[in-house]
Structures are given as structure tokens and as C-alpha cells.
Amino acid sequence: MLLEIEDLRTTYTDSSTESTVTAVDGVSFEIEEGESFGLVGESGCGKSTIAKSVMRILPDNGRITDGAVRLNGEDLTELDAEPMRQRRWTDIALISQSAMNALDPVYTVDTQIKEAIEAHESWSEQRMDDRVVELFELVGIDPERRHDYPHQFSGGMKQRAMIAMALVLDPDLIIADEPTTALDVISQDTILHHLEELQAETGASMLLITHDMSVVAEMCDRTAVMYAGELAERGPTETIFTNPYHPYTLGLKNAFPSIHGGADSLISIPGAPPPLTDPADACRFADRCPFAAPECRSSDPPMKEVADEHEAACARIDDVGIETMREQAAKR
Numbered sequence: 001m002l003l004e005i006e007d008l009r010t011t012y013t014d015s016s017t018e019s020t021v022t023a024v025d026g027v028s029f030e031i032e033e034g035e036s037f038g039l040v041g042e043s044g045c046g047k048s049t050i051a052k053s054v055m056r057i058l059p060d061n062g063r064i065t066d067g068a069v070r071l072n073g074e075d076l077t078e079l080d081a082e083p084m085r086q087r088r089w090t091d092i093a094l095i096s097q098s099a100m101n102a103l104d105p106v107y108t109v110d111t112q113i114k115e116a117i118e119a120h121e122s123w124s125e126q127r128m129d130d131r132v133v134e135l136f137e138l139v140g141i142d143p144e145r146r147h148d149y150p151h152q153f154s155g156g157m158k159q160r161a162m163i164a165m166a167l168v169l170d171p172d173l174i175i176a177d178e179p180t181t182a183l184d185v186i187s188q189d190t191i192l193h194h195l196e197e198l199q200a201e202t203g204a205s206m207l208l209i210t211h212d213m214s215v216v217a218e219m220c221d222r223t224a225v226m227y228a229g230e231l232a233e234r235g236p237t238e239t240i241f242t243n244p245y246h247p248y249t250l251g252l253k254n255a256f257p258s259i260h261g262g263a264d265s266l267i268s269i270p271g272a273p274p275p276l277t278d279p280a281d282a283c284r285f286a287d288r289c290p291f292a293a294p295e296c297r298s299s300d301p302p303m304k305e306v307a308d309e310h311e312a313a314c315a316r317i318d319d320v321g322i323e324t325m326r327e328q329a330a331k332r
């Protein structure tokens with residue numbers, strides 16, 4: 001297994017109010033070699049916090065308080081700063097939500113990619129330049145443009161340059177956190193397809209984070225659905241879409257008549273997620289769930305197997321019956 005996230009818990013403290021937000025509360029999933037894994041959920045549910053926890057780039061008030069993040073068997077949460085620095089870019093690379101603004105306006109694009117190489121390897125100038133040319137070809141930018149400054153690039157080209165940078169040292173795992181949110185719909189589509197091709201070509205694994213169900217449906221082998229700091233459901237993407245089990249996922253599917261319909265439909269289930277400060281020992285979806293029973297408010301349901309390699313965290317599936325749940329969800 002390439003990446004094993006086991007019972008990860010990550011908190012943020014607010015120094016002014018002394019309150020603690022548990023942004024990720026006991027999340028587990030695994031990513032196989034070469035696999036594309038999707039993580040979906042609405043805004044604020046903790047997706048980026050998972051990415052930052054894996055990369056160990058949490059802000060000063062953020063902390064991993066529990067669990068393990070194993071990459072090729074090595075627990076990254078236990079590593080000192082320097083060995084962790086070496087793992088970044090070399091083993092895991094992040095294409096972040098605001099990636100295209102991450103380029104420094106003062107330096108040419110190739111200079112910045114070479115700096116990333118130099119931080120890890122001692123390659124000759126020629127070898128670095130060859131690699132930049134190769135990567136530009138790979139991500140579909142004319143290599144002649146490598147000496148340009150970032151402002152000479154369009155938004156889509158900047159995002160491609162960031163993808164090139166992420167690939168520069170052949171990482172085993174690429175984490176793409178909403179890699180195209182800043183782009184228009186057509187560029188988004190092009191970049192995502194390109195990312196998919198690159199992932200297949202390089203054999204890297206990918207953790208693709210998005211709030212857009214249609215993106216995971218197209219790109220990911222397996223998917224985890226996240227809700228208020230926890231996973232609601234996890235399984236093969238195909239069955240998550242065709243045979244969902246968790247009432248939240250059922251609601252999402254309902255809110256999403258066509259999987260190619262577009263983004264932002266996740267929030268059309270009435271209600272809002274609970275605050276992540278002092279989470280109660282209860283199902284977090286209970287207040288929005290048409291199938292909730294008293295037991296849902298007195299303990300937090302664990303993930304349990306519902307079908308082959310498919311798990312959901314709902315205590316009501318057996319009592320209500322999955323067929324009844326699906327029928328009722330479809331009527332709403």
C-alpha cells in the first residue's frame with residue numbers, strides 16, 4: 001500500500017477564544033500504487049486539512065493529535081523536519097488550491113522549477129534544463145516559453161507549470177487539492193484530463209480533492225465522501241455513484257441529477273453541517289438526515305462494510321433497509 005491514513009485527527013486552536021476545531025476527526029483510507037483516489041465533500045468539511053496533514057504543512061495553530069500517515073510504510077507524522085522536507089516533492093507533491101498564485105513574479109518559470117530540483121538533487125545545469133523542457137512538453141506548454149515570467153502566462157499555463165513542478169522529481173503520490181478551481185470551466189476540463197493522462201503515464205498515485213462529484217466520477221478509481229470532519233462513505237467510485245449507502249451520499253446523488261451537470265450541487269441538501277468545535281458523540285449528519293433515529297444522536301456510528309470493499313458510517317441501513325432509503329431519497 002502506498003499511502004495509509006489511519007484514524008487521523010487534526011485540530012486547529014484559536015488562541016483568542018481558546019477553542020479547538022477538530023477539522024479531521026478519525027479519518028482512515030488507503031491509496032494503492034498507481035491508483036487515483038477521490039476525496040469529496042462540501043466546503044469546510046476538512047479536505048484541505050487532510051492534504052496539509054499528509055504534507056505536514058499545517059499552519060502554526062494546526063496539529064495532528066492522533067493517528068498515522070504511512071507512506072510506503074513509514075509514518076510521516078513521526079518524522080523530524082528535515083527528513084520530512086526530503087519527502088516533499090521527491091515522494092509526495094501537492095498541487096494546491098491556490099497553486100497558480102504560488103509562482104514568484106520576480107523569477108522566470110524555469111528558474112523556479114530548477115530551484116525546486118536544487119533543493120533536493122545536485123543535478124548539472126544541463127540536466128535541469130533538459131528536465132524542464134521534458135516537463136513543459138509533458139504538460140503541454142511550448143518549451144520555448146520556459147524563460148518567461150509568470151505574468152506572461154495565462155491562468156491555465158500557470159496551473160500547468162505548477163503541475164510540471166509537482167512532477168519534477170517523479171513523486172509516488174500527487175495530491176491535487178481543487179487543482180482547477182481558479183480556472184474557467186473549459187480550462188478546468190482540459191487540465192483535469194491532462195492530469196489524468198499524466199498520472200497514468202507516470203504511474204504515480206493521486207489523491208484528488210474536490211467538491212465536484214462529476215470530477216471524481218470521471219477520474220477516480222475509488223472515492224471517499226467526507227462530512228463534517230469524518231468520512232461518511234468509502235468505496236469504488238462506480239458503486240458510490242450507482243449504489244450509495246450513506247444518507248448523505250444519497251442526498252448528494254439526488255441533488256445531482258446528472259453527474260456531468262456541474263459543480264456546487266453538494267449544498268442543496270437542506271440544513272448545514274454542525275460546528276467542528278466540541279463535536280458531540282452523535283452522527284454528524286443526524287440533523288439533516290430523513291432517517292435519523294434516537295440512536296443516531298447518542299453515538300457516532302463507525303464505518304462498517306456494506307458491500308464489497310465498500311463502507312459507510314450509518315447505523316440505520318439495516319433497520320430502514322437500503323432499498324427503502326434509496327426510494328425515499330429519490331422522491332425528495
Ligand code: ATP
Nearest residue numbers: 012021023042043044045046047048049050059276
Ligand atoms: P474547502 O472546500 O472550502 O476548501 P475544506 O474541506 O478544504 O474546505 P478545510 O480547509 O480543511 O476544509 O477546513 C476544515 C475546517 O477547519 C473548517 O471548519 C475551517 O474553518 C477550519 N480551519 C481551516 N484552517 C484553519 C486555521 N488555520 N485555523 C482555524 N481553523 C481552520
Ligand code: MG
Nearest residue numbers: 047048049097
Ligand atoms: Mg480546501
